[in-house]
Each structure stands twice: as C-alpha cells, then as structure tokens.
Amino acid sequence: MSKLNSTFAALSDPTRFAIVNQLLENGEKSAGSLKGIVAISGPAISRHLKILRNAGVVEQRIDAQRRMYRVRPQAIMAIHNWTISHQEFWQSSLARLEQVLIAEKETK
Amino acid sequence: MSKLNSTFAALSDPTRFAIVNQLLENGEKSAGSLKGIVAISGPAISRHLKILRNAGVVEQRIDAQRRMYRVRPQAIMAIHNWTISHQEFWQSSLARLEQVLIAEKETK
DNA sequence: TTCTTATTTAACAATATAGTTAAATAAGAA
DNA sequence: TTCTTATTTAACTATATTGTTAAATAAGAA
Numbered sequence: 001m002s003k004l005n006s007t008f009a010a011l012s013d014p015t016r017f018a019i020v021n022q023l024l025e026n027g028e029k030s031a032g033s034l035k036g037i038v039a040i041s042g043p044a045i046s047r048h049l050k051i052l053r054n055a056g057v058v059e060q061r062i063d064a065q066r067r068m069y070r071v072r073p074q075a076i077m078a079i080h081n082w083t084i085s086h087q088e089f090w091q092s093s094l095a096r097l098e099q100v101l102i103a104e105k106e107t108k
Numbered sequence: 109m110s111k112l113n114s115t116f117a118a119l120s121d122p123t124r125f126a127i128v129n130q131l132l133e134n135g136e137k138s139a140g141s142l143k144g145i146v147a148i149s150g151p152a153i154s155r156h157l158k159i160l161r162n163a164g165v166v167e168q169r170i171d172a173q174r175r176m177y178r179v180r181p182q183a184i185m186a187i188h189n190w191t192i193s194h195q196e197f198w199q200s201s202l203a204r205l206e207q208v209l210i211a212e213k214e215t216k
Numbered sequence: 217t218t219c220t221t222a223t224t225t226a227a228c229a230a231t232a233t234a235g236t237t238a239a240a241t242a243a244g245a246a
Numbered sequence: 247t248t249c250t251t252a253t254t255t256a257a258c259t260a261t262a263t264t265g266t267t268a269a270a271t272a273a274g275a276a
Contacts, residue, residue, distance in 0.1 A: 008116040015234090043235085047234080047255090048234090049253095064252085066253080079191050084188070089184075139223060140223075151268095155264080218275100220276095230264085232264090233261080234259100236257100239257100
C-alpha cells in the first residue's frame, strides 16, 4: 500500500500509460518497437522504460542487442487489490446514486 | 480509458494519495480536517484538493464556511475496471510464476 | 457592521519531469 | 578488427509541480 503511489506516478504519464497498455495487450516488446507507438525519440522511450522499471511496473530481459520489456503482473494486481480493499465503499455509493436516479425518473 | 492516466496522476502524489485513502476509509471530511493528516499548509491542501477535483477523483459539497470533500466512486471503479480488463494477463502470469516456484522447490 | 473561522487565490522559489541531440555502450555480423 | 543495429547515458533546456507566506473571499456570529 505504501508504494502504490509510485506505481500511479509511473502510470501517470500518457506515454508510459500507452507503453504499459501496449505491453498488456500484446505481451513482451523490445524498446525499439515501443518507440513506434508514440512520436518520441529513442532516448525518451528509454528513460520512460527506466522509470517504469524502477517503479516495478515492467521488467527487462536481454535478447542480444535488444532489451525486451514486459509488465510485472504483481504491479497490476497491487492496483486491483487496492480497489478491492475499498470496493464496499464505491459499490454501495454507486448503488445509492442509481437509486436516486431511479427515484428522480419516477418523480418527473 | 483515455483519461485514466489523469486519475493516476492525481493519485501519484503521496499527500493526495493519503487524502484519498482517508476519505475512502472515513467518508466525507472538510478541507481543514484533512490538513491534520499531513504536515502541510492550508493552501497546499487546498490546491491538492483542487487537483483531485479536476481529475474527477473527489467532489465538493458546501456546508457554511466549510468545504466538504468525498471520493467519487466512479473514479475508483474506473481504475478497478482497467485492472479487470487485463485480469486474464496478470492472473495467468502470476499462476505461471507460481508453478515455476513449485517446480524449483521440488528440484532442490 | 465588525469579528471570527474556513478556505482559496496570488505570487514566488525550489525542485522535478520530460523532451532533445550527441556521445557512449552492448552485442552480433562482415 | 571494423561495421551495423539497438539501446542507454550525458548534458542541457523548457515546462510543470509543490511548497511557502500574504492577501482575498465566503459565510456565520456578535
């Protein structure tokens, strides 16, 4: 729980969020092939990957000259678990809001 | 999906993450009483709340001089839904990792 | 109206973030 | 070794973020 905000920080940048979604949807990708998904220089992608790695969101595997990146499942599960730990709050709040909308519809 | 990274940005600051957790656990709180949870000035808290509000993470209700803040359940649900949309990836990845650990234990 | 409480906005300084190009490093191929 | 491909690190600039104090605004109470 204490380092979840670092995970959120890693995912707060649009480029990094796009990288992570790309890796989640298509699995492992090289640094170079990730460069294609946004109009950005190589060094910029490289640094974003370093930030994601330091936050524990992705991990690296070396394949000859290429560095292959994939999402660490634990990172996404940690976010999931945080939402679950407050699930009662948001689910009941939403249920109440829905009841209000239904009541308003009946009044009109 | 497109504005989830703004939600993550709002939650990336440790002070804001603490504020949100406080509101999730104890419900609606005034700006002033939130000041107590971190050693920070009033104006700083006020601006953090504005950022959270702009990101759609909290909403405000006016009660005389006080501004009461509460978490918008939709914000947490949006995060939850994102983790769910990739659940197959992270759950099966974790299951595979666990299998590897079991296999290693048997080898030792 | 004037005082008090609660909160926000303004102005500013310090630090962090993200992008760029050029140089360095890593590793296979000629 | 030298060339080529892939990626990272260094150096630098521009912009964003966060915190502070002082002033402004909001609203009830005297």
